[in-house]
Amino acid sequence: MSEQGRTITYTDAGVEALREEMRRDESIVYIGQGIGPRGGNFRQTRGLWKEFGDHRLRDTGICELGATGVAIGAAMAGTRTIVDEVFLDFALEAITQIIQQAANISYMSNGKIKAPVLIRGAMGSVRSAGAHHSHTFYNWFANTPGLKVVLPATPYDVKGLFKTALREPGPVVFIEHKSLYNTKGIVPEEEYLIPLGDAHTVREGQDLTIIAMSRMVDLAVKAADLLAEQGISAEVIDPRSIVPLDRKKITNSIKKTGRLMVIDESPSYCSFAAELLAIAVEDCFDDMHVNPKRICSLPVPNPFSPVLENRMIPSVDRIVNEVHLMMNK
Amino acid sequence: MAKPSLARKVDHKLLLNAYRKMLELRLFELKVQELYRNARLPGFVHLYVGEEAVAVGVCMNLIDKDLVFSTHRGHGHALAKGVPADVVLAELWGKVTGSSGGRGGSMHMYAPEWGFMGTNGIVGAPIPLATGGALSAKLRQNGQVVVSFFGEGAVNSGSFHEAVNMGTVWDLPVVYVCENNLYATEMAFSRATKNTSVARRAESYGLPGVEVDGQDVLAVHRVAKTAIDRARAGGGPTLIECKTYRYVGHHEGDPGTDYRTREEVQHWKEQDPLKRARKSLIESAVADEGKLQAVDQEVERLIDQAVEFAEKSPEPSPDSIDEHVF
Numbered sequence: 001m002s003e004q005g006r007t008i009t010y011t012d013a014g015v016e017a018l019r020e021e022m023r024r025d026e027s028i029v030y031i032g033q034g035i036g037p038r039g040g041n042f043r044q045t046r047g048l049w050k051e052f053g054d055h056r057l058r059d060t061g062i063c064e065l066g067a068t069g070v071a072i073g074a075a076m077a078g079t080r081t082i083v084d085e086v087f088l089d090f091a092l093e094a095i096t097q098i099i100q101q102a103a104n105i106s107y108m109s110n111g112k113i114k115a116p117v118l119i120r121g122a123m124g125s126v127r128s129a130g131a132h133h134s135h136t137f138y139n140w141f142a143n144t145p146g147l148k149v150v151l152p153a154t155p156y157d158v159k160g161l162f163k164t165a166l167r168e169p170g171p172v173v174f175i176e177h178k179s180l181y182n183t184k185g186i187v188p189e190e191e192y193l194i195p196l197g198d199a200h201t202v203r204e205g206q207d208l209t210i211i212a213m214s215r216m217v218d219l220a221v222k223a224a225d226l227l228a229e230q231g232i233s234a235e236v237i238d239p240r241s242i243v244p245l246d247r248k249k250i251t252n253s254i255k256k257t258g259r260l261m262v263i264d265e266s267p268s269y270c271s272f273a274a275e276l277l278a279i280a281v282e283d284c285f286d287d288m289h290v291n292p293k294r295i296c297s298l299p300v301p302n303p304f305s306p307v308l309e310n311r312m313i314p315s316v317d318r319i320v321n322e323v324h325l326m327m328n329k
Numbered sequence: 330m331a332k333p334s335l336a337r338k339v340d341h342k343l344l345l346n347a348y349r350k351m352l353e354l355r356l357f358e359l360k361v362q363e364l365y366r367n368a369r370l371p372g373f374v375h376l377y378v379g380e381e382a383v384a385v386g387v388c389m390n391l392i393d394k395d396l397v398f399s400t401h402r403g404h405g406h407a408l409a410k411g412v413p414a415d416v417v418l419a420e421l422w423g424k425v426t427g428s429s430g431g432r433g434g435s436m437h438m439y440a441p442e443w444g445f446m447g448t449n450g451i452v453g454a455p456i457p458l459a460t461g462g463a464l465s466a467k468l469r470q471n472g473q474v475v476v477s478f479f480g481e482g483a484v485n486s487g488s489f490h491e492a493v494n495m496g497t498v499w500d501l502p503v504v505y506v507c508e509n510n511l512y513a514t515e516m517a518f519s520r521a522t523k524n525t526s527v528a529r530r531a532e533s534y535g536l537p538g539v540e541v542d543g544q545d546v547l548a549v550h551r552v553a554k555t556a557i558d559r560a561r562a563g564g565g566p567t568l569i570e571c572k573t574y575r576y577v578g579h580h581e582g583d584p585g586t587d588y589r590t591r592e593e594v595q596h597w598k599e600q601d602p603l604k605r606a607r608k609s610l611i612e613s614a615v616a617d618e619g620k621l622q623a624v625d626q627e628v629e630r631l632i633d634q635a636v637e638f639a640e641k642s643p644e645p646s647p648d649s650i651d652e653h654v655f
Contacts, residue, residue: 070457071461078465
């Protein structure tokens with residue numbers, strides 16, 4: 001990662017990527033609720049309407065099914081589109097269009113029709129948003145052949161991945177985290193792209209590999225800091241995209257450290273964490289000193305009470321404790 | 330007096346072309362039925378027998394670059410938009426020469442080379458897609474018009490509501506064509522909704538709604554022409570309700586008799602669009618029996634050639650399984 005640049009927020013990094021790509025590619029059209037003059041519920045399109053106008057930033061009524069279908073249809077006809085579900089939860093209103101139409105179209109048409117549509121939504125727990133506004137079901141999309149799934153954890157990654165996703169030939173589900181929008185990081189002035197399927201080694205270590213995505217990366221790094229003080233050297237890897245997945249970097253790290261801990265904000269059952277453990281068993285079984293382990297959100301709907309919500313999602317303490325148990329085996 | 334006679338002349342030439350195309354759709358579907366019943370074709374098929382005047386009447390107004398988004402009952406739409414019969418049949422046979430190389434089949438066949446943006450296995454889903462195609466056309470100012478076909482079974486879905494609403498508020502160049510064949514699978518429209526006029530629903534969205542006899546190919550052509558011209562001129566969408574009927578069951582295998590009376594089926598067969606076109610052509614002396622028989626034989630040959638082509642075409646290679654996923 002470049003050390004040169006300005007410190008900006010996760011939100012603004014996305015806005016910068018959009019502005020640059022919409023200037024570069026005049027066919028890009030952005031469809032969603034409150035993304036025009038209002039600048040987005042999360043300020044995720046702030047200032048863009050002033051530059052690109054009603055034509056290219058198209059506010060819709062509350063109709064995710066129709067709006068997502070329209071975005072996919074326009075993409076099939078040759079216009080690159082972004083459809084902003086705002087909350088990823090609301091993509092459920094449009095899930096048939098995403099899974100049945102966008103994901104399948106290239107295959108069903110023998111590669112003759114592509115749907116270059118970016119489906120954007122913000123996921124995850126944030127300040128007691130409750131059960132309807134906190135889902136993290138990115139693994140559902142990853143289970144659907146034909147969709148690419150991207151989960152940026154930092155402002156740097158948001159910008160570089162967003163720009164790449166807007167040059168992909170087919171559909172990309174681009175999932176930000178609501179709790180990360182106000183976080184800050186260094187973003188270079190000059191243009192850069194991050195390829196999909198290129199995991200980021202956030203921190204190098206020798207004793208165990210921690211894999212985390214999205215907001216869980218920050219927790220993993222904080223846990224690794226504490227563990228370092230206690231003499232345990234943890235390597236932290238962020239896959240950044242789960243389709244495609246950088247299987248090589250992940251397995252190389254597991255083979256090096258001999259231990260795997262996965263941190264996942266989704267519930268564990270049939271999760272991306274389960275997939276990573278399966279990969280570890282398939283590819284690194286003989287190299288692992290102990291059973292691989294995962295720390296996931298508890299399998300309950302997102303509670304409203306802050307006390308309950310904190311209990312539900314992985315925490316730094318839980319990671320540190322579980323790592324100690326693993327190291328003592 | 331010269332003007333009306335000229336208009337009639339044009340209509341008759343049009344009617345002969347329409348007759349030929351409708352016959353292609355009819356004979357194609359009857360051949361598919363035969364092949365399917367003899368277990369020659371895999372999968373599931375929904376046949377268009379009886380509804381030919383709708384696809385033909387609408388699509389005769391379209392130009393090559395225009396787009397059609399179709400339904401699960403879509404072979405007729407593909408043929409009417411100009412996809413060759415052999416390419417459609419090869420797809421139904423799962424062959425590599427099919428429009429989707431055998432990856433799609435009846436309900437997922439795509440032929441963008443001919444402006445055919447797909448049949449669809451999900452009722453209602455193509456309506457937003459077609460609306461998006463029209464958004465693309467409007468933004469690119471490429472003069473394309475998009476036709477969205479769907480059955481009356483789709484109009485009670487949220488997809489219809491959301492898409493027609495968006496297409497109308499954005500004045501998109503799309504024509505919404507409802508093929509009201511009275512039954513959504515086995516569900517009579519009058520049992521599914523209180524307001525059984527699809528055309529009248531248009532008023533609530535703020536676009537023109539027109540009802541037309543879907544068994545009269547020239548009437549469909551006339552109404553569609555107005556709507557397509559309007560869309561191309563930037564006037565926005567129109568909702569057309571074509572009253573039509575399928576003679577066959579919902580899908581091949583459904584006898585279609587549990588929920589409809591034989592009398593009703595017979596009543597509709599008496600208004601058969603091909604018979605009506607044929608009668609009109611003979612009565613107006615545009616064509617005699619001999620000329621029409623020649624047309625019939627020409628179309629029969631076309632279908633026979635399609636069967637030969639599809640049958641002889643190779644299967645896809647199993648090793649190609651993971652091509653074109655992304």
